[in-house]
Amino acid sequence: MVTSTRPVGPLVIDIENITKDYVMGEETVHALRGVSLQIHKTEYIAIMGPSGSGKSTLMNMLGCLDTPTSGRYEFNGKNVAEMNDDELAAIRNREIGFVFQTFNLLPRSTSLRNVELPLIYAGIDPDTREEMATHVLHEVGLGDRMNHKPNELSGGQRQRVAVARALVNKPSIILADEPTGNLDSKTGEEIMALFEDLYQRGNTIILVTHERDIAVHARRTVHLRDGLIETDHAGFIPELDLVALERP
Amino acid sequence: MQFKEILKMALSSLGANKLRAALTMVGITIGVFSIILVMTAIGALQNSIETGISFLGSNVFQFAKYPVNIDAGGANVKKKYQNRRNISYQQAQRYYELMQGNASEICLKCFGRDLKGQAVYNGLKTPPSLTVVGTNRGFLTANAFTLGYGRNLNDEDVALARNVAVIGKGIEKRLFPHESPLGKVLRMTGHTYTVVGVLAEKGTSFGESQDDFFLMPITRFFENYGEANRTVNIATQPFSTELYNRTLDKGISAMRIARGLKADQDNDFEIYTNDSLKSAFLNVAGVVSIGAFVISFIALVAAGIGIMNIMLVSVTERTKEIGVRKSIGARSRDILRQFLAEAVFISEAGGILGIILGVVGGDLLALWLKVDVIFPYGWAIAGLIVCSAIGIGFGFYPAYRAAALDPIEALRYE
Numbered sequence: 063m064v065t066s067t068r069p070v071g072p073l074v075i076d077i078e079n080i081t082k083d084y085v086m087g088e089e090t091v092h093a094l095r096g097v098s099l100q101i102h103k104t105e106y107i108a109i110m111g112p113s114g115s116g117k118s119t120l121m122n123m124l125g126c127l128d129t130p131t132s133g134r135y136e137f138n139g140k141n142v143a144e145m146n147d148d149e150l151a152a153i154r155n156r157e158i159g160f161v162f163q164t165f166n167l168l169p170r171s172t173s174l175r176n177v178e179l180p181l182i183y184a185g186i187d188p189d190t191r192e193e194m195a196t197h198v199l200h201e202v203g204l205g206d207r208m209n210h211k212p213n214e215l216s217g218g219q220r221q222r223v224a225v226a227r228a229l230v231n232k233p234s235i236i237l238a239d240e241p242t243g244n245l246d247s248k249t250g251e252e253i254m255a256l257f258e259d260l261y262q263r264g265n266t267i268i269l270v271t272h273e274r275d276i277a278v279h280a281r282r283t284v285h286l287r288d289g290l291i292e293t294d295h296a297g298f299i300p301e302l303d304l305v306a307l308e309r310p
Numbered sequence: 311m312q313f314k315e316i317l318k319m320a321l322s323s324l325g326a327n328k329l330r331a332a333l334t335m336v337g338i339t340i341g342v343f344s345i346i347l348v349m350t351a352i353g354a355l356q357n358s359i360e361t362g363i364s365f366l367g368s369n370v371f372q373f374a375k376y377p378v379n380i381d382a383g384g385a386n387v388k389k390k391y392q393n394r395r396n397i398s399y400q401q402a403q404r405y406y407e408l409m410q411g412n413a414s415e416i417c418l419k420c421f422g423r424d425l426k427g428q429a430v431y432n433g434l435k436t437p438p439s440l441t442v443v444g445t446n447r448g449f450l451t452a453n454a455f456t457l458g459y460g461r462n463l464n465d466e467d468v469a470l471a472r473n474v475a476v477i478g479k480g481i482e483k484r485l486f487p488h489e490s491p492l493g494k495v496l497r498m499t500g501h502t503y504t505v506v507g508v509l510a511e512k513g514t515s516f517g518e519s520q521d522d523f524f525l526m527p528i529t530r531f532f533e534n535y536g537e538a539n540r541t542v543n544i545a546t547q548p549f550s551t552e553l554y555n556r557t558l559d560k561g562i563s564a565m566r567i568a569r570g571l572k573a574d575q576d577n578d579f580e581i582y583t584n585d586s587l588k589s590a591f592l593n594v595a596g597v598v599s600i601g602a603f604v605i606s607f608i609a610l611v612a613a614g615i616g617i618m619n620i621m622l623v624s625v626t627e628r629t630k631e632i633g634v635r636k637s638i639g640a641r642s643r644d645i646l647r648q649f650l651a652e653a654v655f656i657s658e659a660g661g662i663l664g665i666i667l668g669v670v671g672g673d674l675l676a677l678w679l680k681v682d683v684i685f686p687y688g689w690a691i692a693g694l695i696v697c698s699a700i701g702i703g704f705g706f707y708p709a710y711r712a713a714a715l716d717p718i719e720a721l722r723y724e
Contacts, residue, residue: 127637127717148641155639166634166721170326182315183639227638 071103073139074234074266075124080133080143081289082119093119094130095289101268103234106261108269108277111286118239120286121270125160125237126153138234155183159228163240165220167212173199173223174208180231198226202256218249225256235266242276254279320651323624334620335660337613338700341606342664342693343671348602349689350672351679352595358681359588367454371558372545372582373397373405373565377590394578396541399532401568405544408564413557417448417545418528422535427524429477431485431496440481440524442499444531450509452545455523458482460492460507463527467506471529475503479511480521498524501534558583610696613660614704621653621708632712633720646713653705654698661697665690 082094094116101107111117122128123135126142129150135142137153145153154160159180167176177195186194199208202222212220221241228236238257242250258279261267271277285292324331376391402418409416420443427440443449446468450457458479467474475498482491491505503526512520532540544565548557558581565579625632632645669690673683 151641160637180638
């Protein structure tokens, strides 16, 4: 049932039948019950689903913050499911750019320093680092806010810093978790325009959201329900989303 | 990750809580300060002793009733020595006679510690804290003093119990600011004396002024202040270094005869030599060092626990930050190093401050005691190593907790 608008790039994410169980006391929660998903380079995909659908678990899995209980997960041809913590950290550092709902910037560091952070962990020398960070900050339109700290920036600007931080390592995918959730709708639209721009420039974007208004920007939509993929299709079909978004 | 980056991160995190970091640091500073202060002062004294300060004149040995560091032994020991017979002037004289021809100088001296000596001349007074000594011409040699001007006490002064005095530089400065004291008659604690000589300036030794000496013939001393409850110290200088041991043996024999000891009785007097005084000093220094060690150790352990506590708080407060760092690629060991660096930084900064204050304090003491200042490299380095160990030791558990956090849980933390 996997269909994709334009599988133009090589395969980045190849998930086959992964499950994830959490043991909570005596009970075992099956967060994912066998999900298969393939994402190619330069795709723009929205992952939707009500809470409890396994959306967050899948996102953590895609973001290499967690490993599946069973199943196969290959990232750029490398088997993630069997990686140790350090290898996962390296993948997160070089291949994945996170954008969070709450921005998650370091409050005491300037925009520049925040954007430099992934490069520091990548072991890149200070001069190159500054150059790269400055470049992406210009790209997201914050060339004049590089030495501002998060509390001196508006919500939209903070999210732009976060996007710049996600972009700076030239990752294979950008993984955005409700990126507009803490923004007013106008600013949210600006951020979505930024994502559109990034998409047009060839970035791969995975958007995790429960908002249809946001999900419509993606070129492919995956609906999750009860730990399984319900639908996976090109574009956005509002009628189905109404069903998918009903709160349990 | 580069060391520089780790340090930068640690500094920036600590900078956010300057007061907290500073207070945590103070504990370490106190611990390091106390040990470095004591070690600097003791080191300076030891240094000056080893490089030539002499308690007694060169080659001189001395017999006395009390040992040097009587206070170090506790009440029982003190009592034992208090019950010992005084060395009377008669015994001392007997010794003097027995040793004639065997030593270049024999100094008999009796300190009037109880006298609160206060000299008065022409309306001017000294403080009532002069060191009054009844002695003979040997005093200068035996105690490493030199005569400034005028003359020393001589045998005739002693034989005739003359009312003459040789005074220290400090007394001269106070009582005779504009004139020569020679030939002047001053009053000292109820009696009059003619000044015949002034000692050269000697300064302070172990915090006690050496320029407030008031020397008079020992015979005059006993006549004016009585002989009861007084004990005479006897210092002897051999003819040469080669004859030192032989003279010391003879001296002990003569002393035993003078004291009327039988063959099976132990010596009931103490023998002071420069070596014995040095080792006595080193004993005291050792006790003080151990005390400083104990205080430092307790302070450092307490400070270490303080560091651990603050780091645990910090880890909890910064759970979210740790999650963010992990999500963008920080490995567990990067987090571990970052938190460890903070703990070590607090500890080292406190340690360095403690070392600086300790060295400055110790050297101020050294200056006050009129000995050369030193920088105790060994102790300073040891201090830094100990501080690193404390930082790592007490910082490890919090840092480990931080590193072991699950990135998903940490990101979710509010």
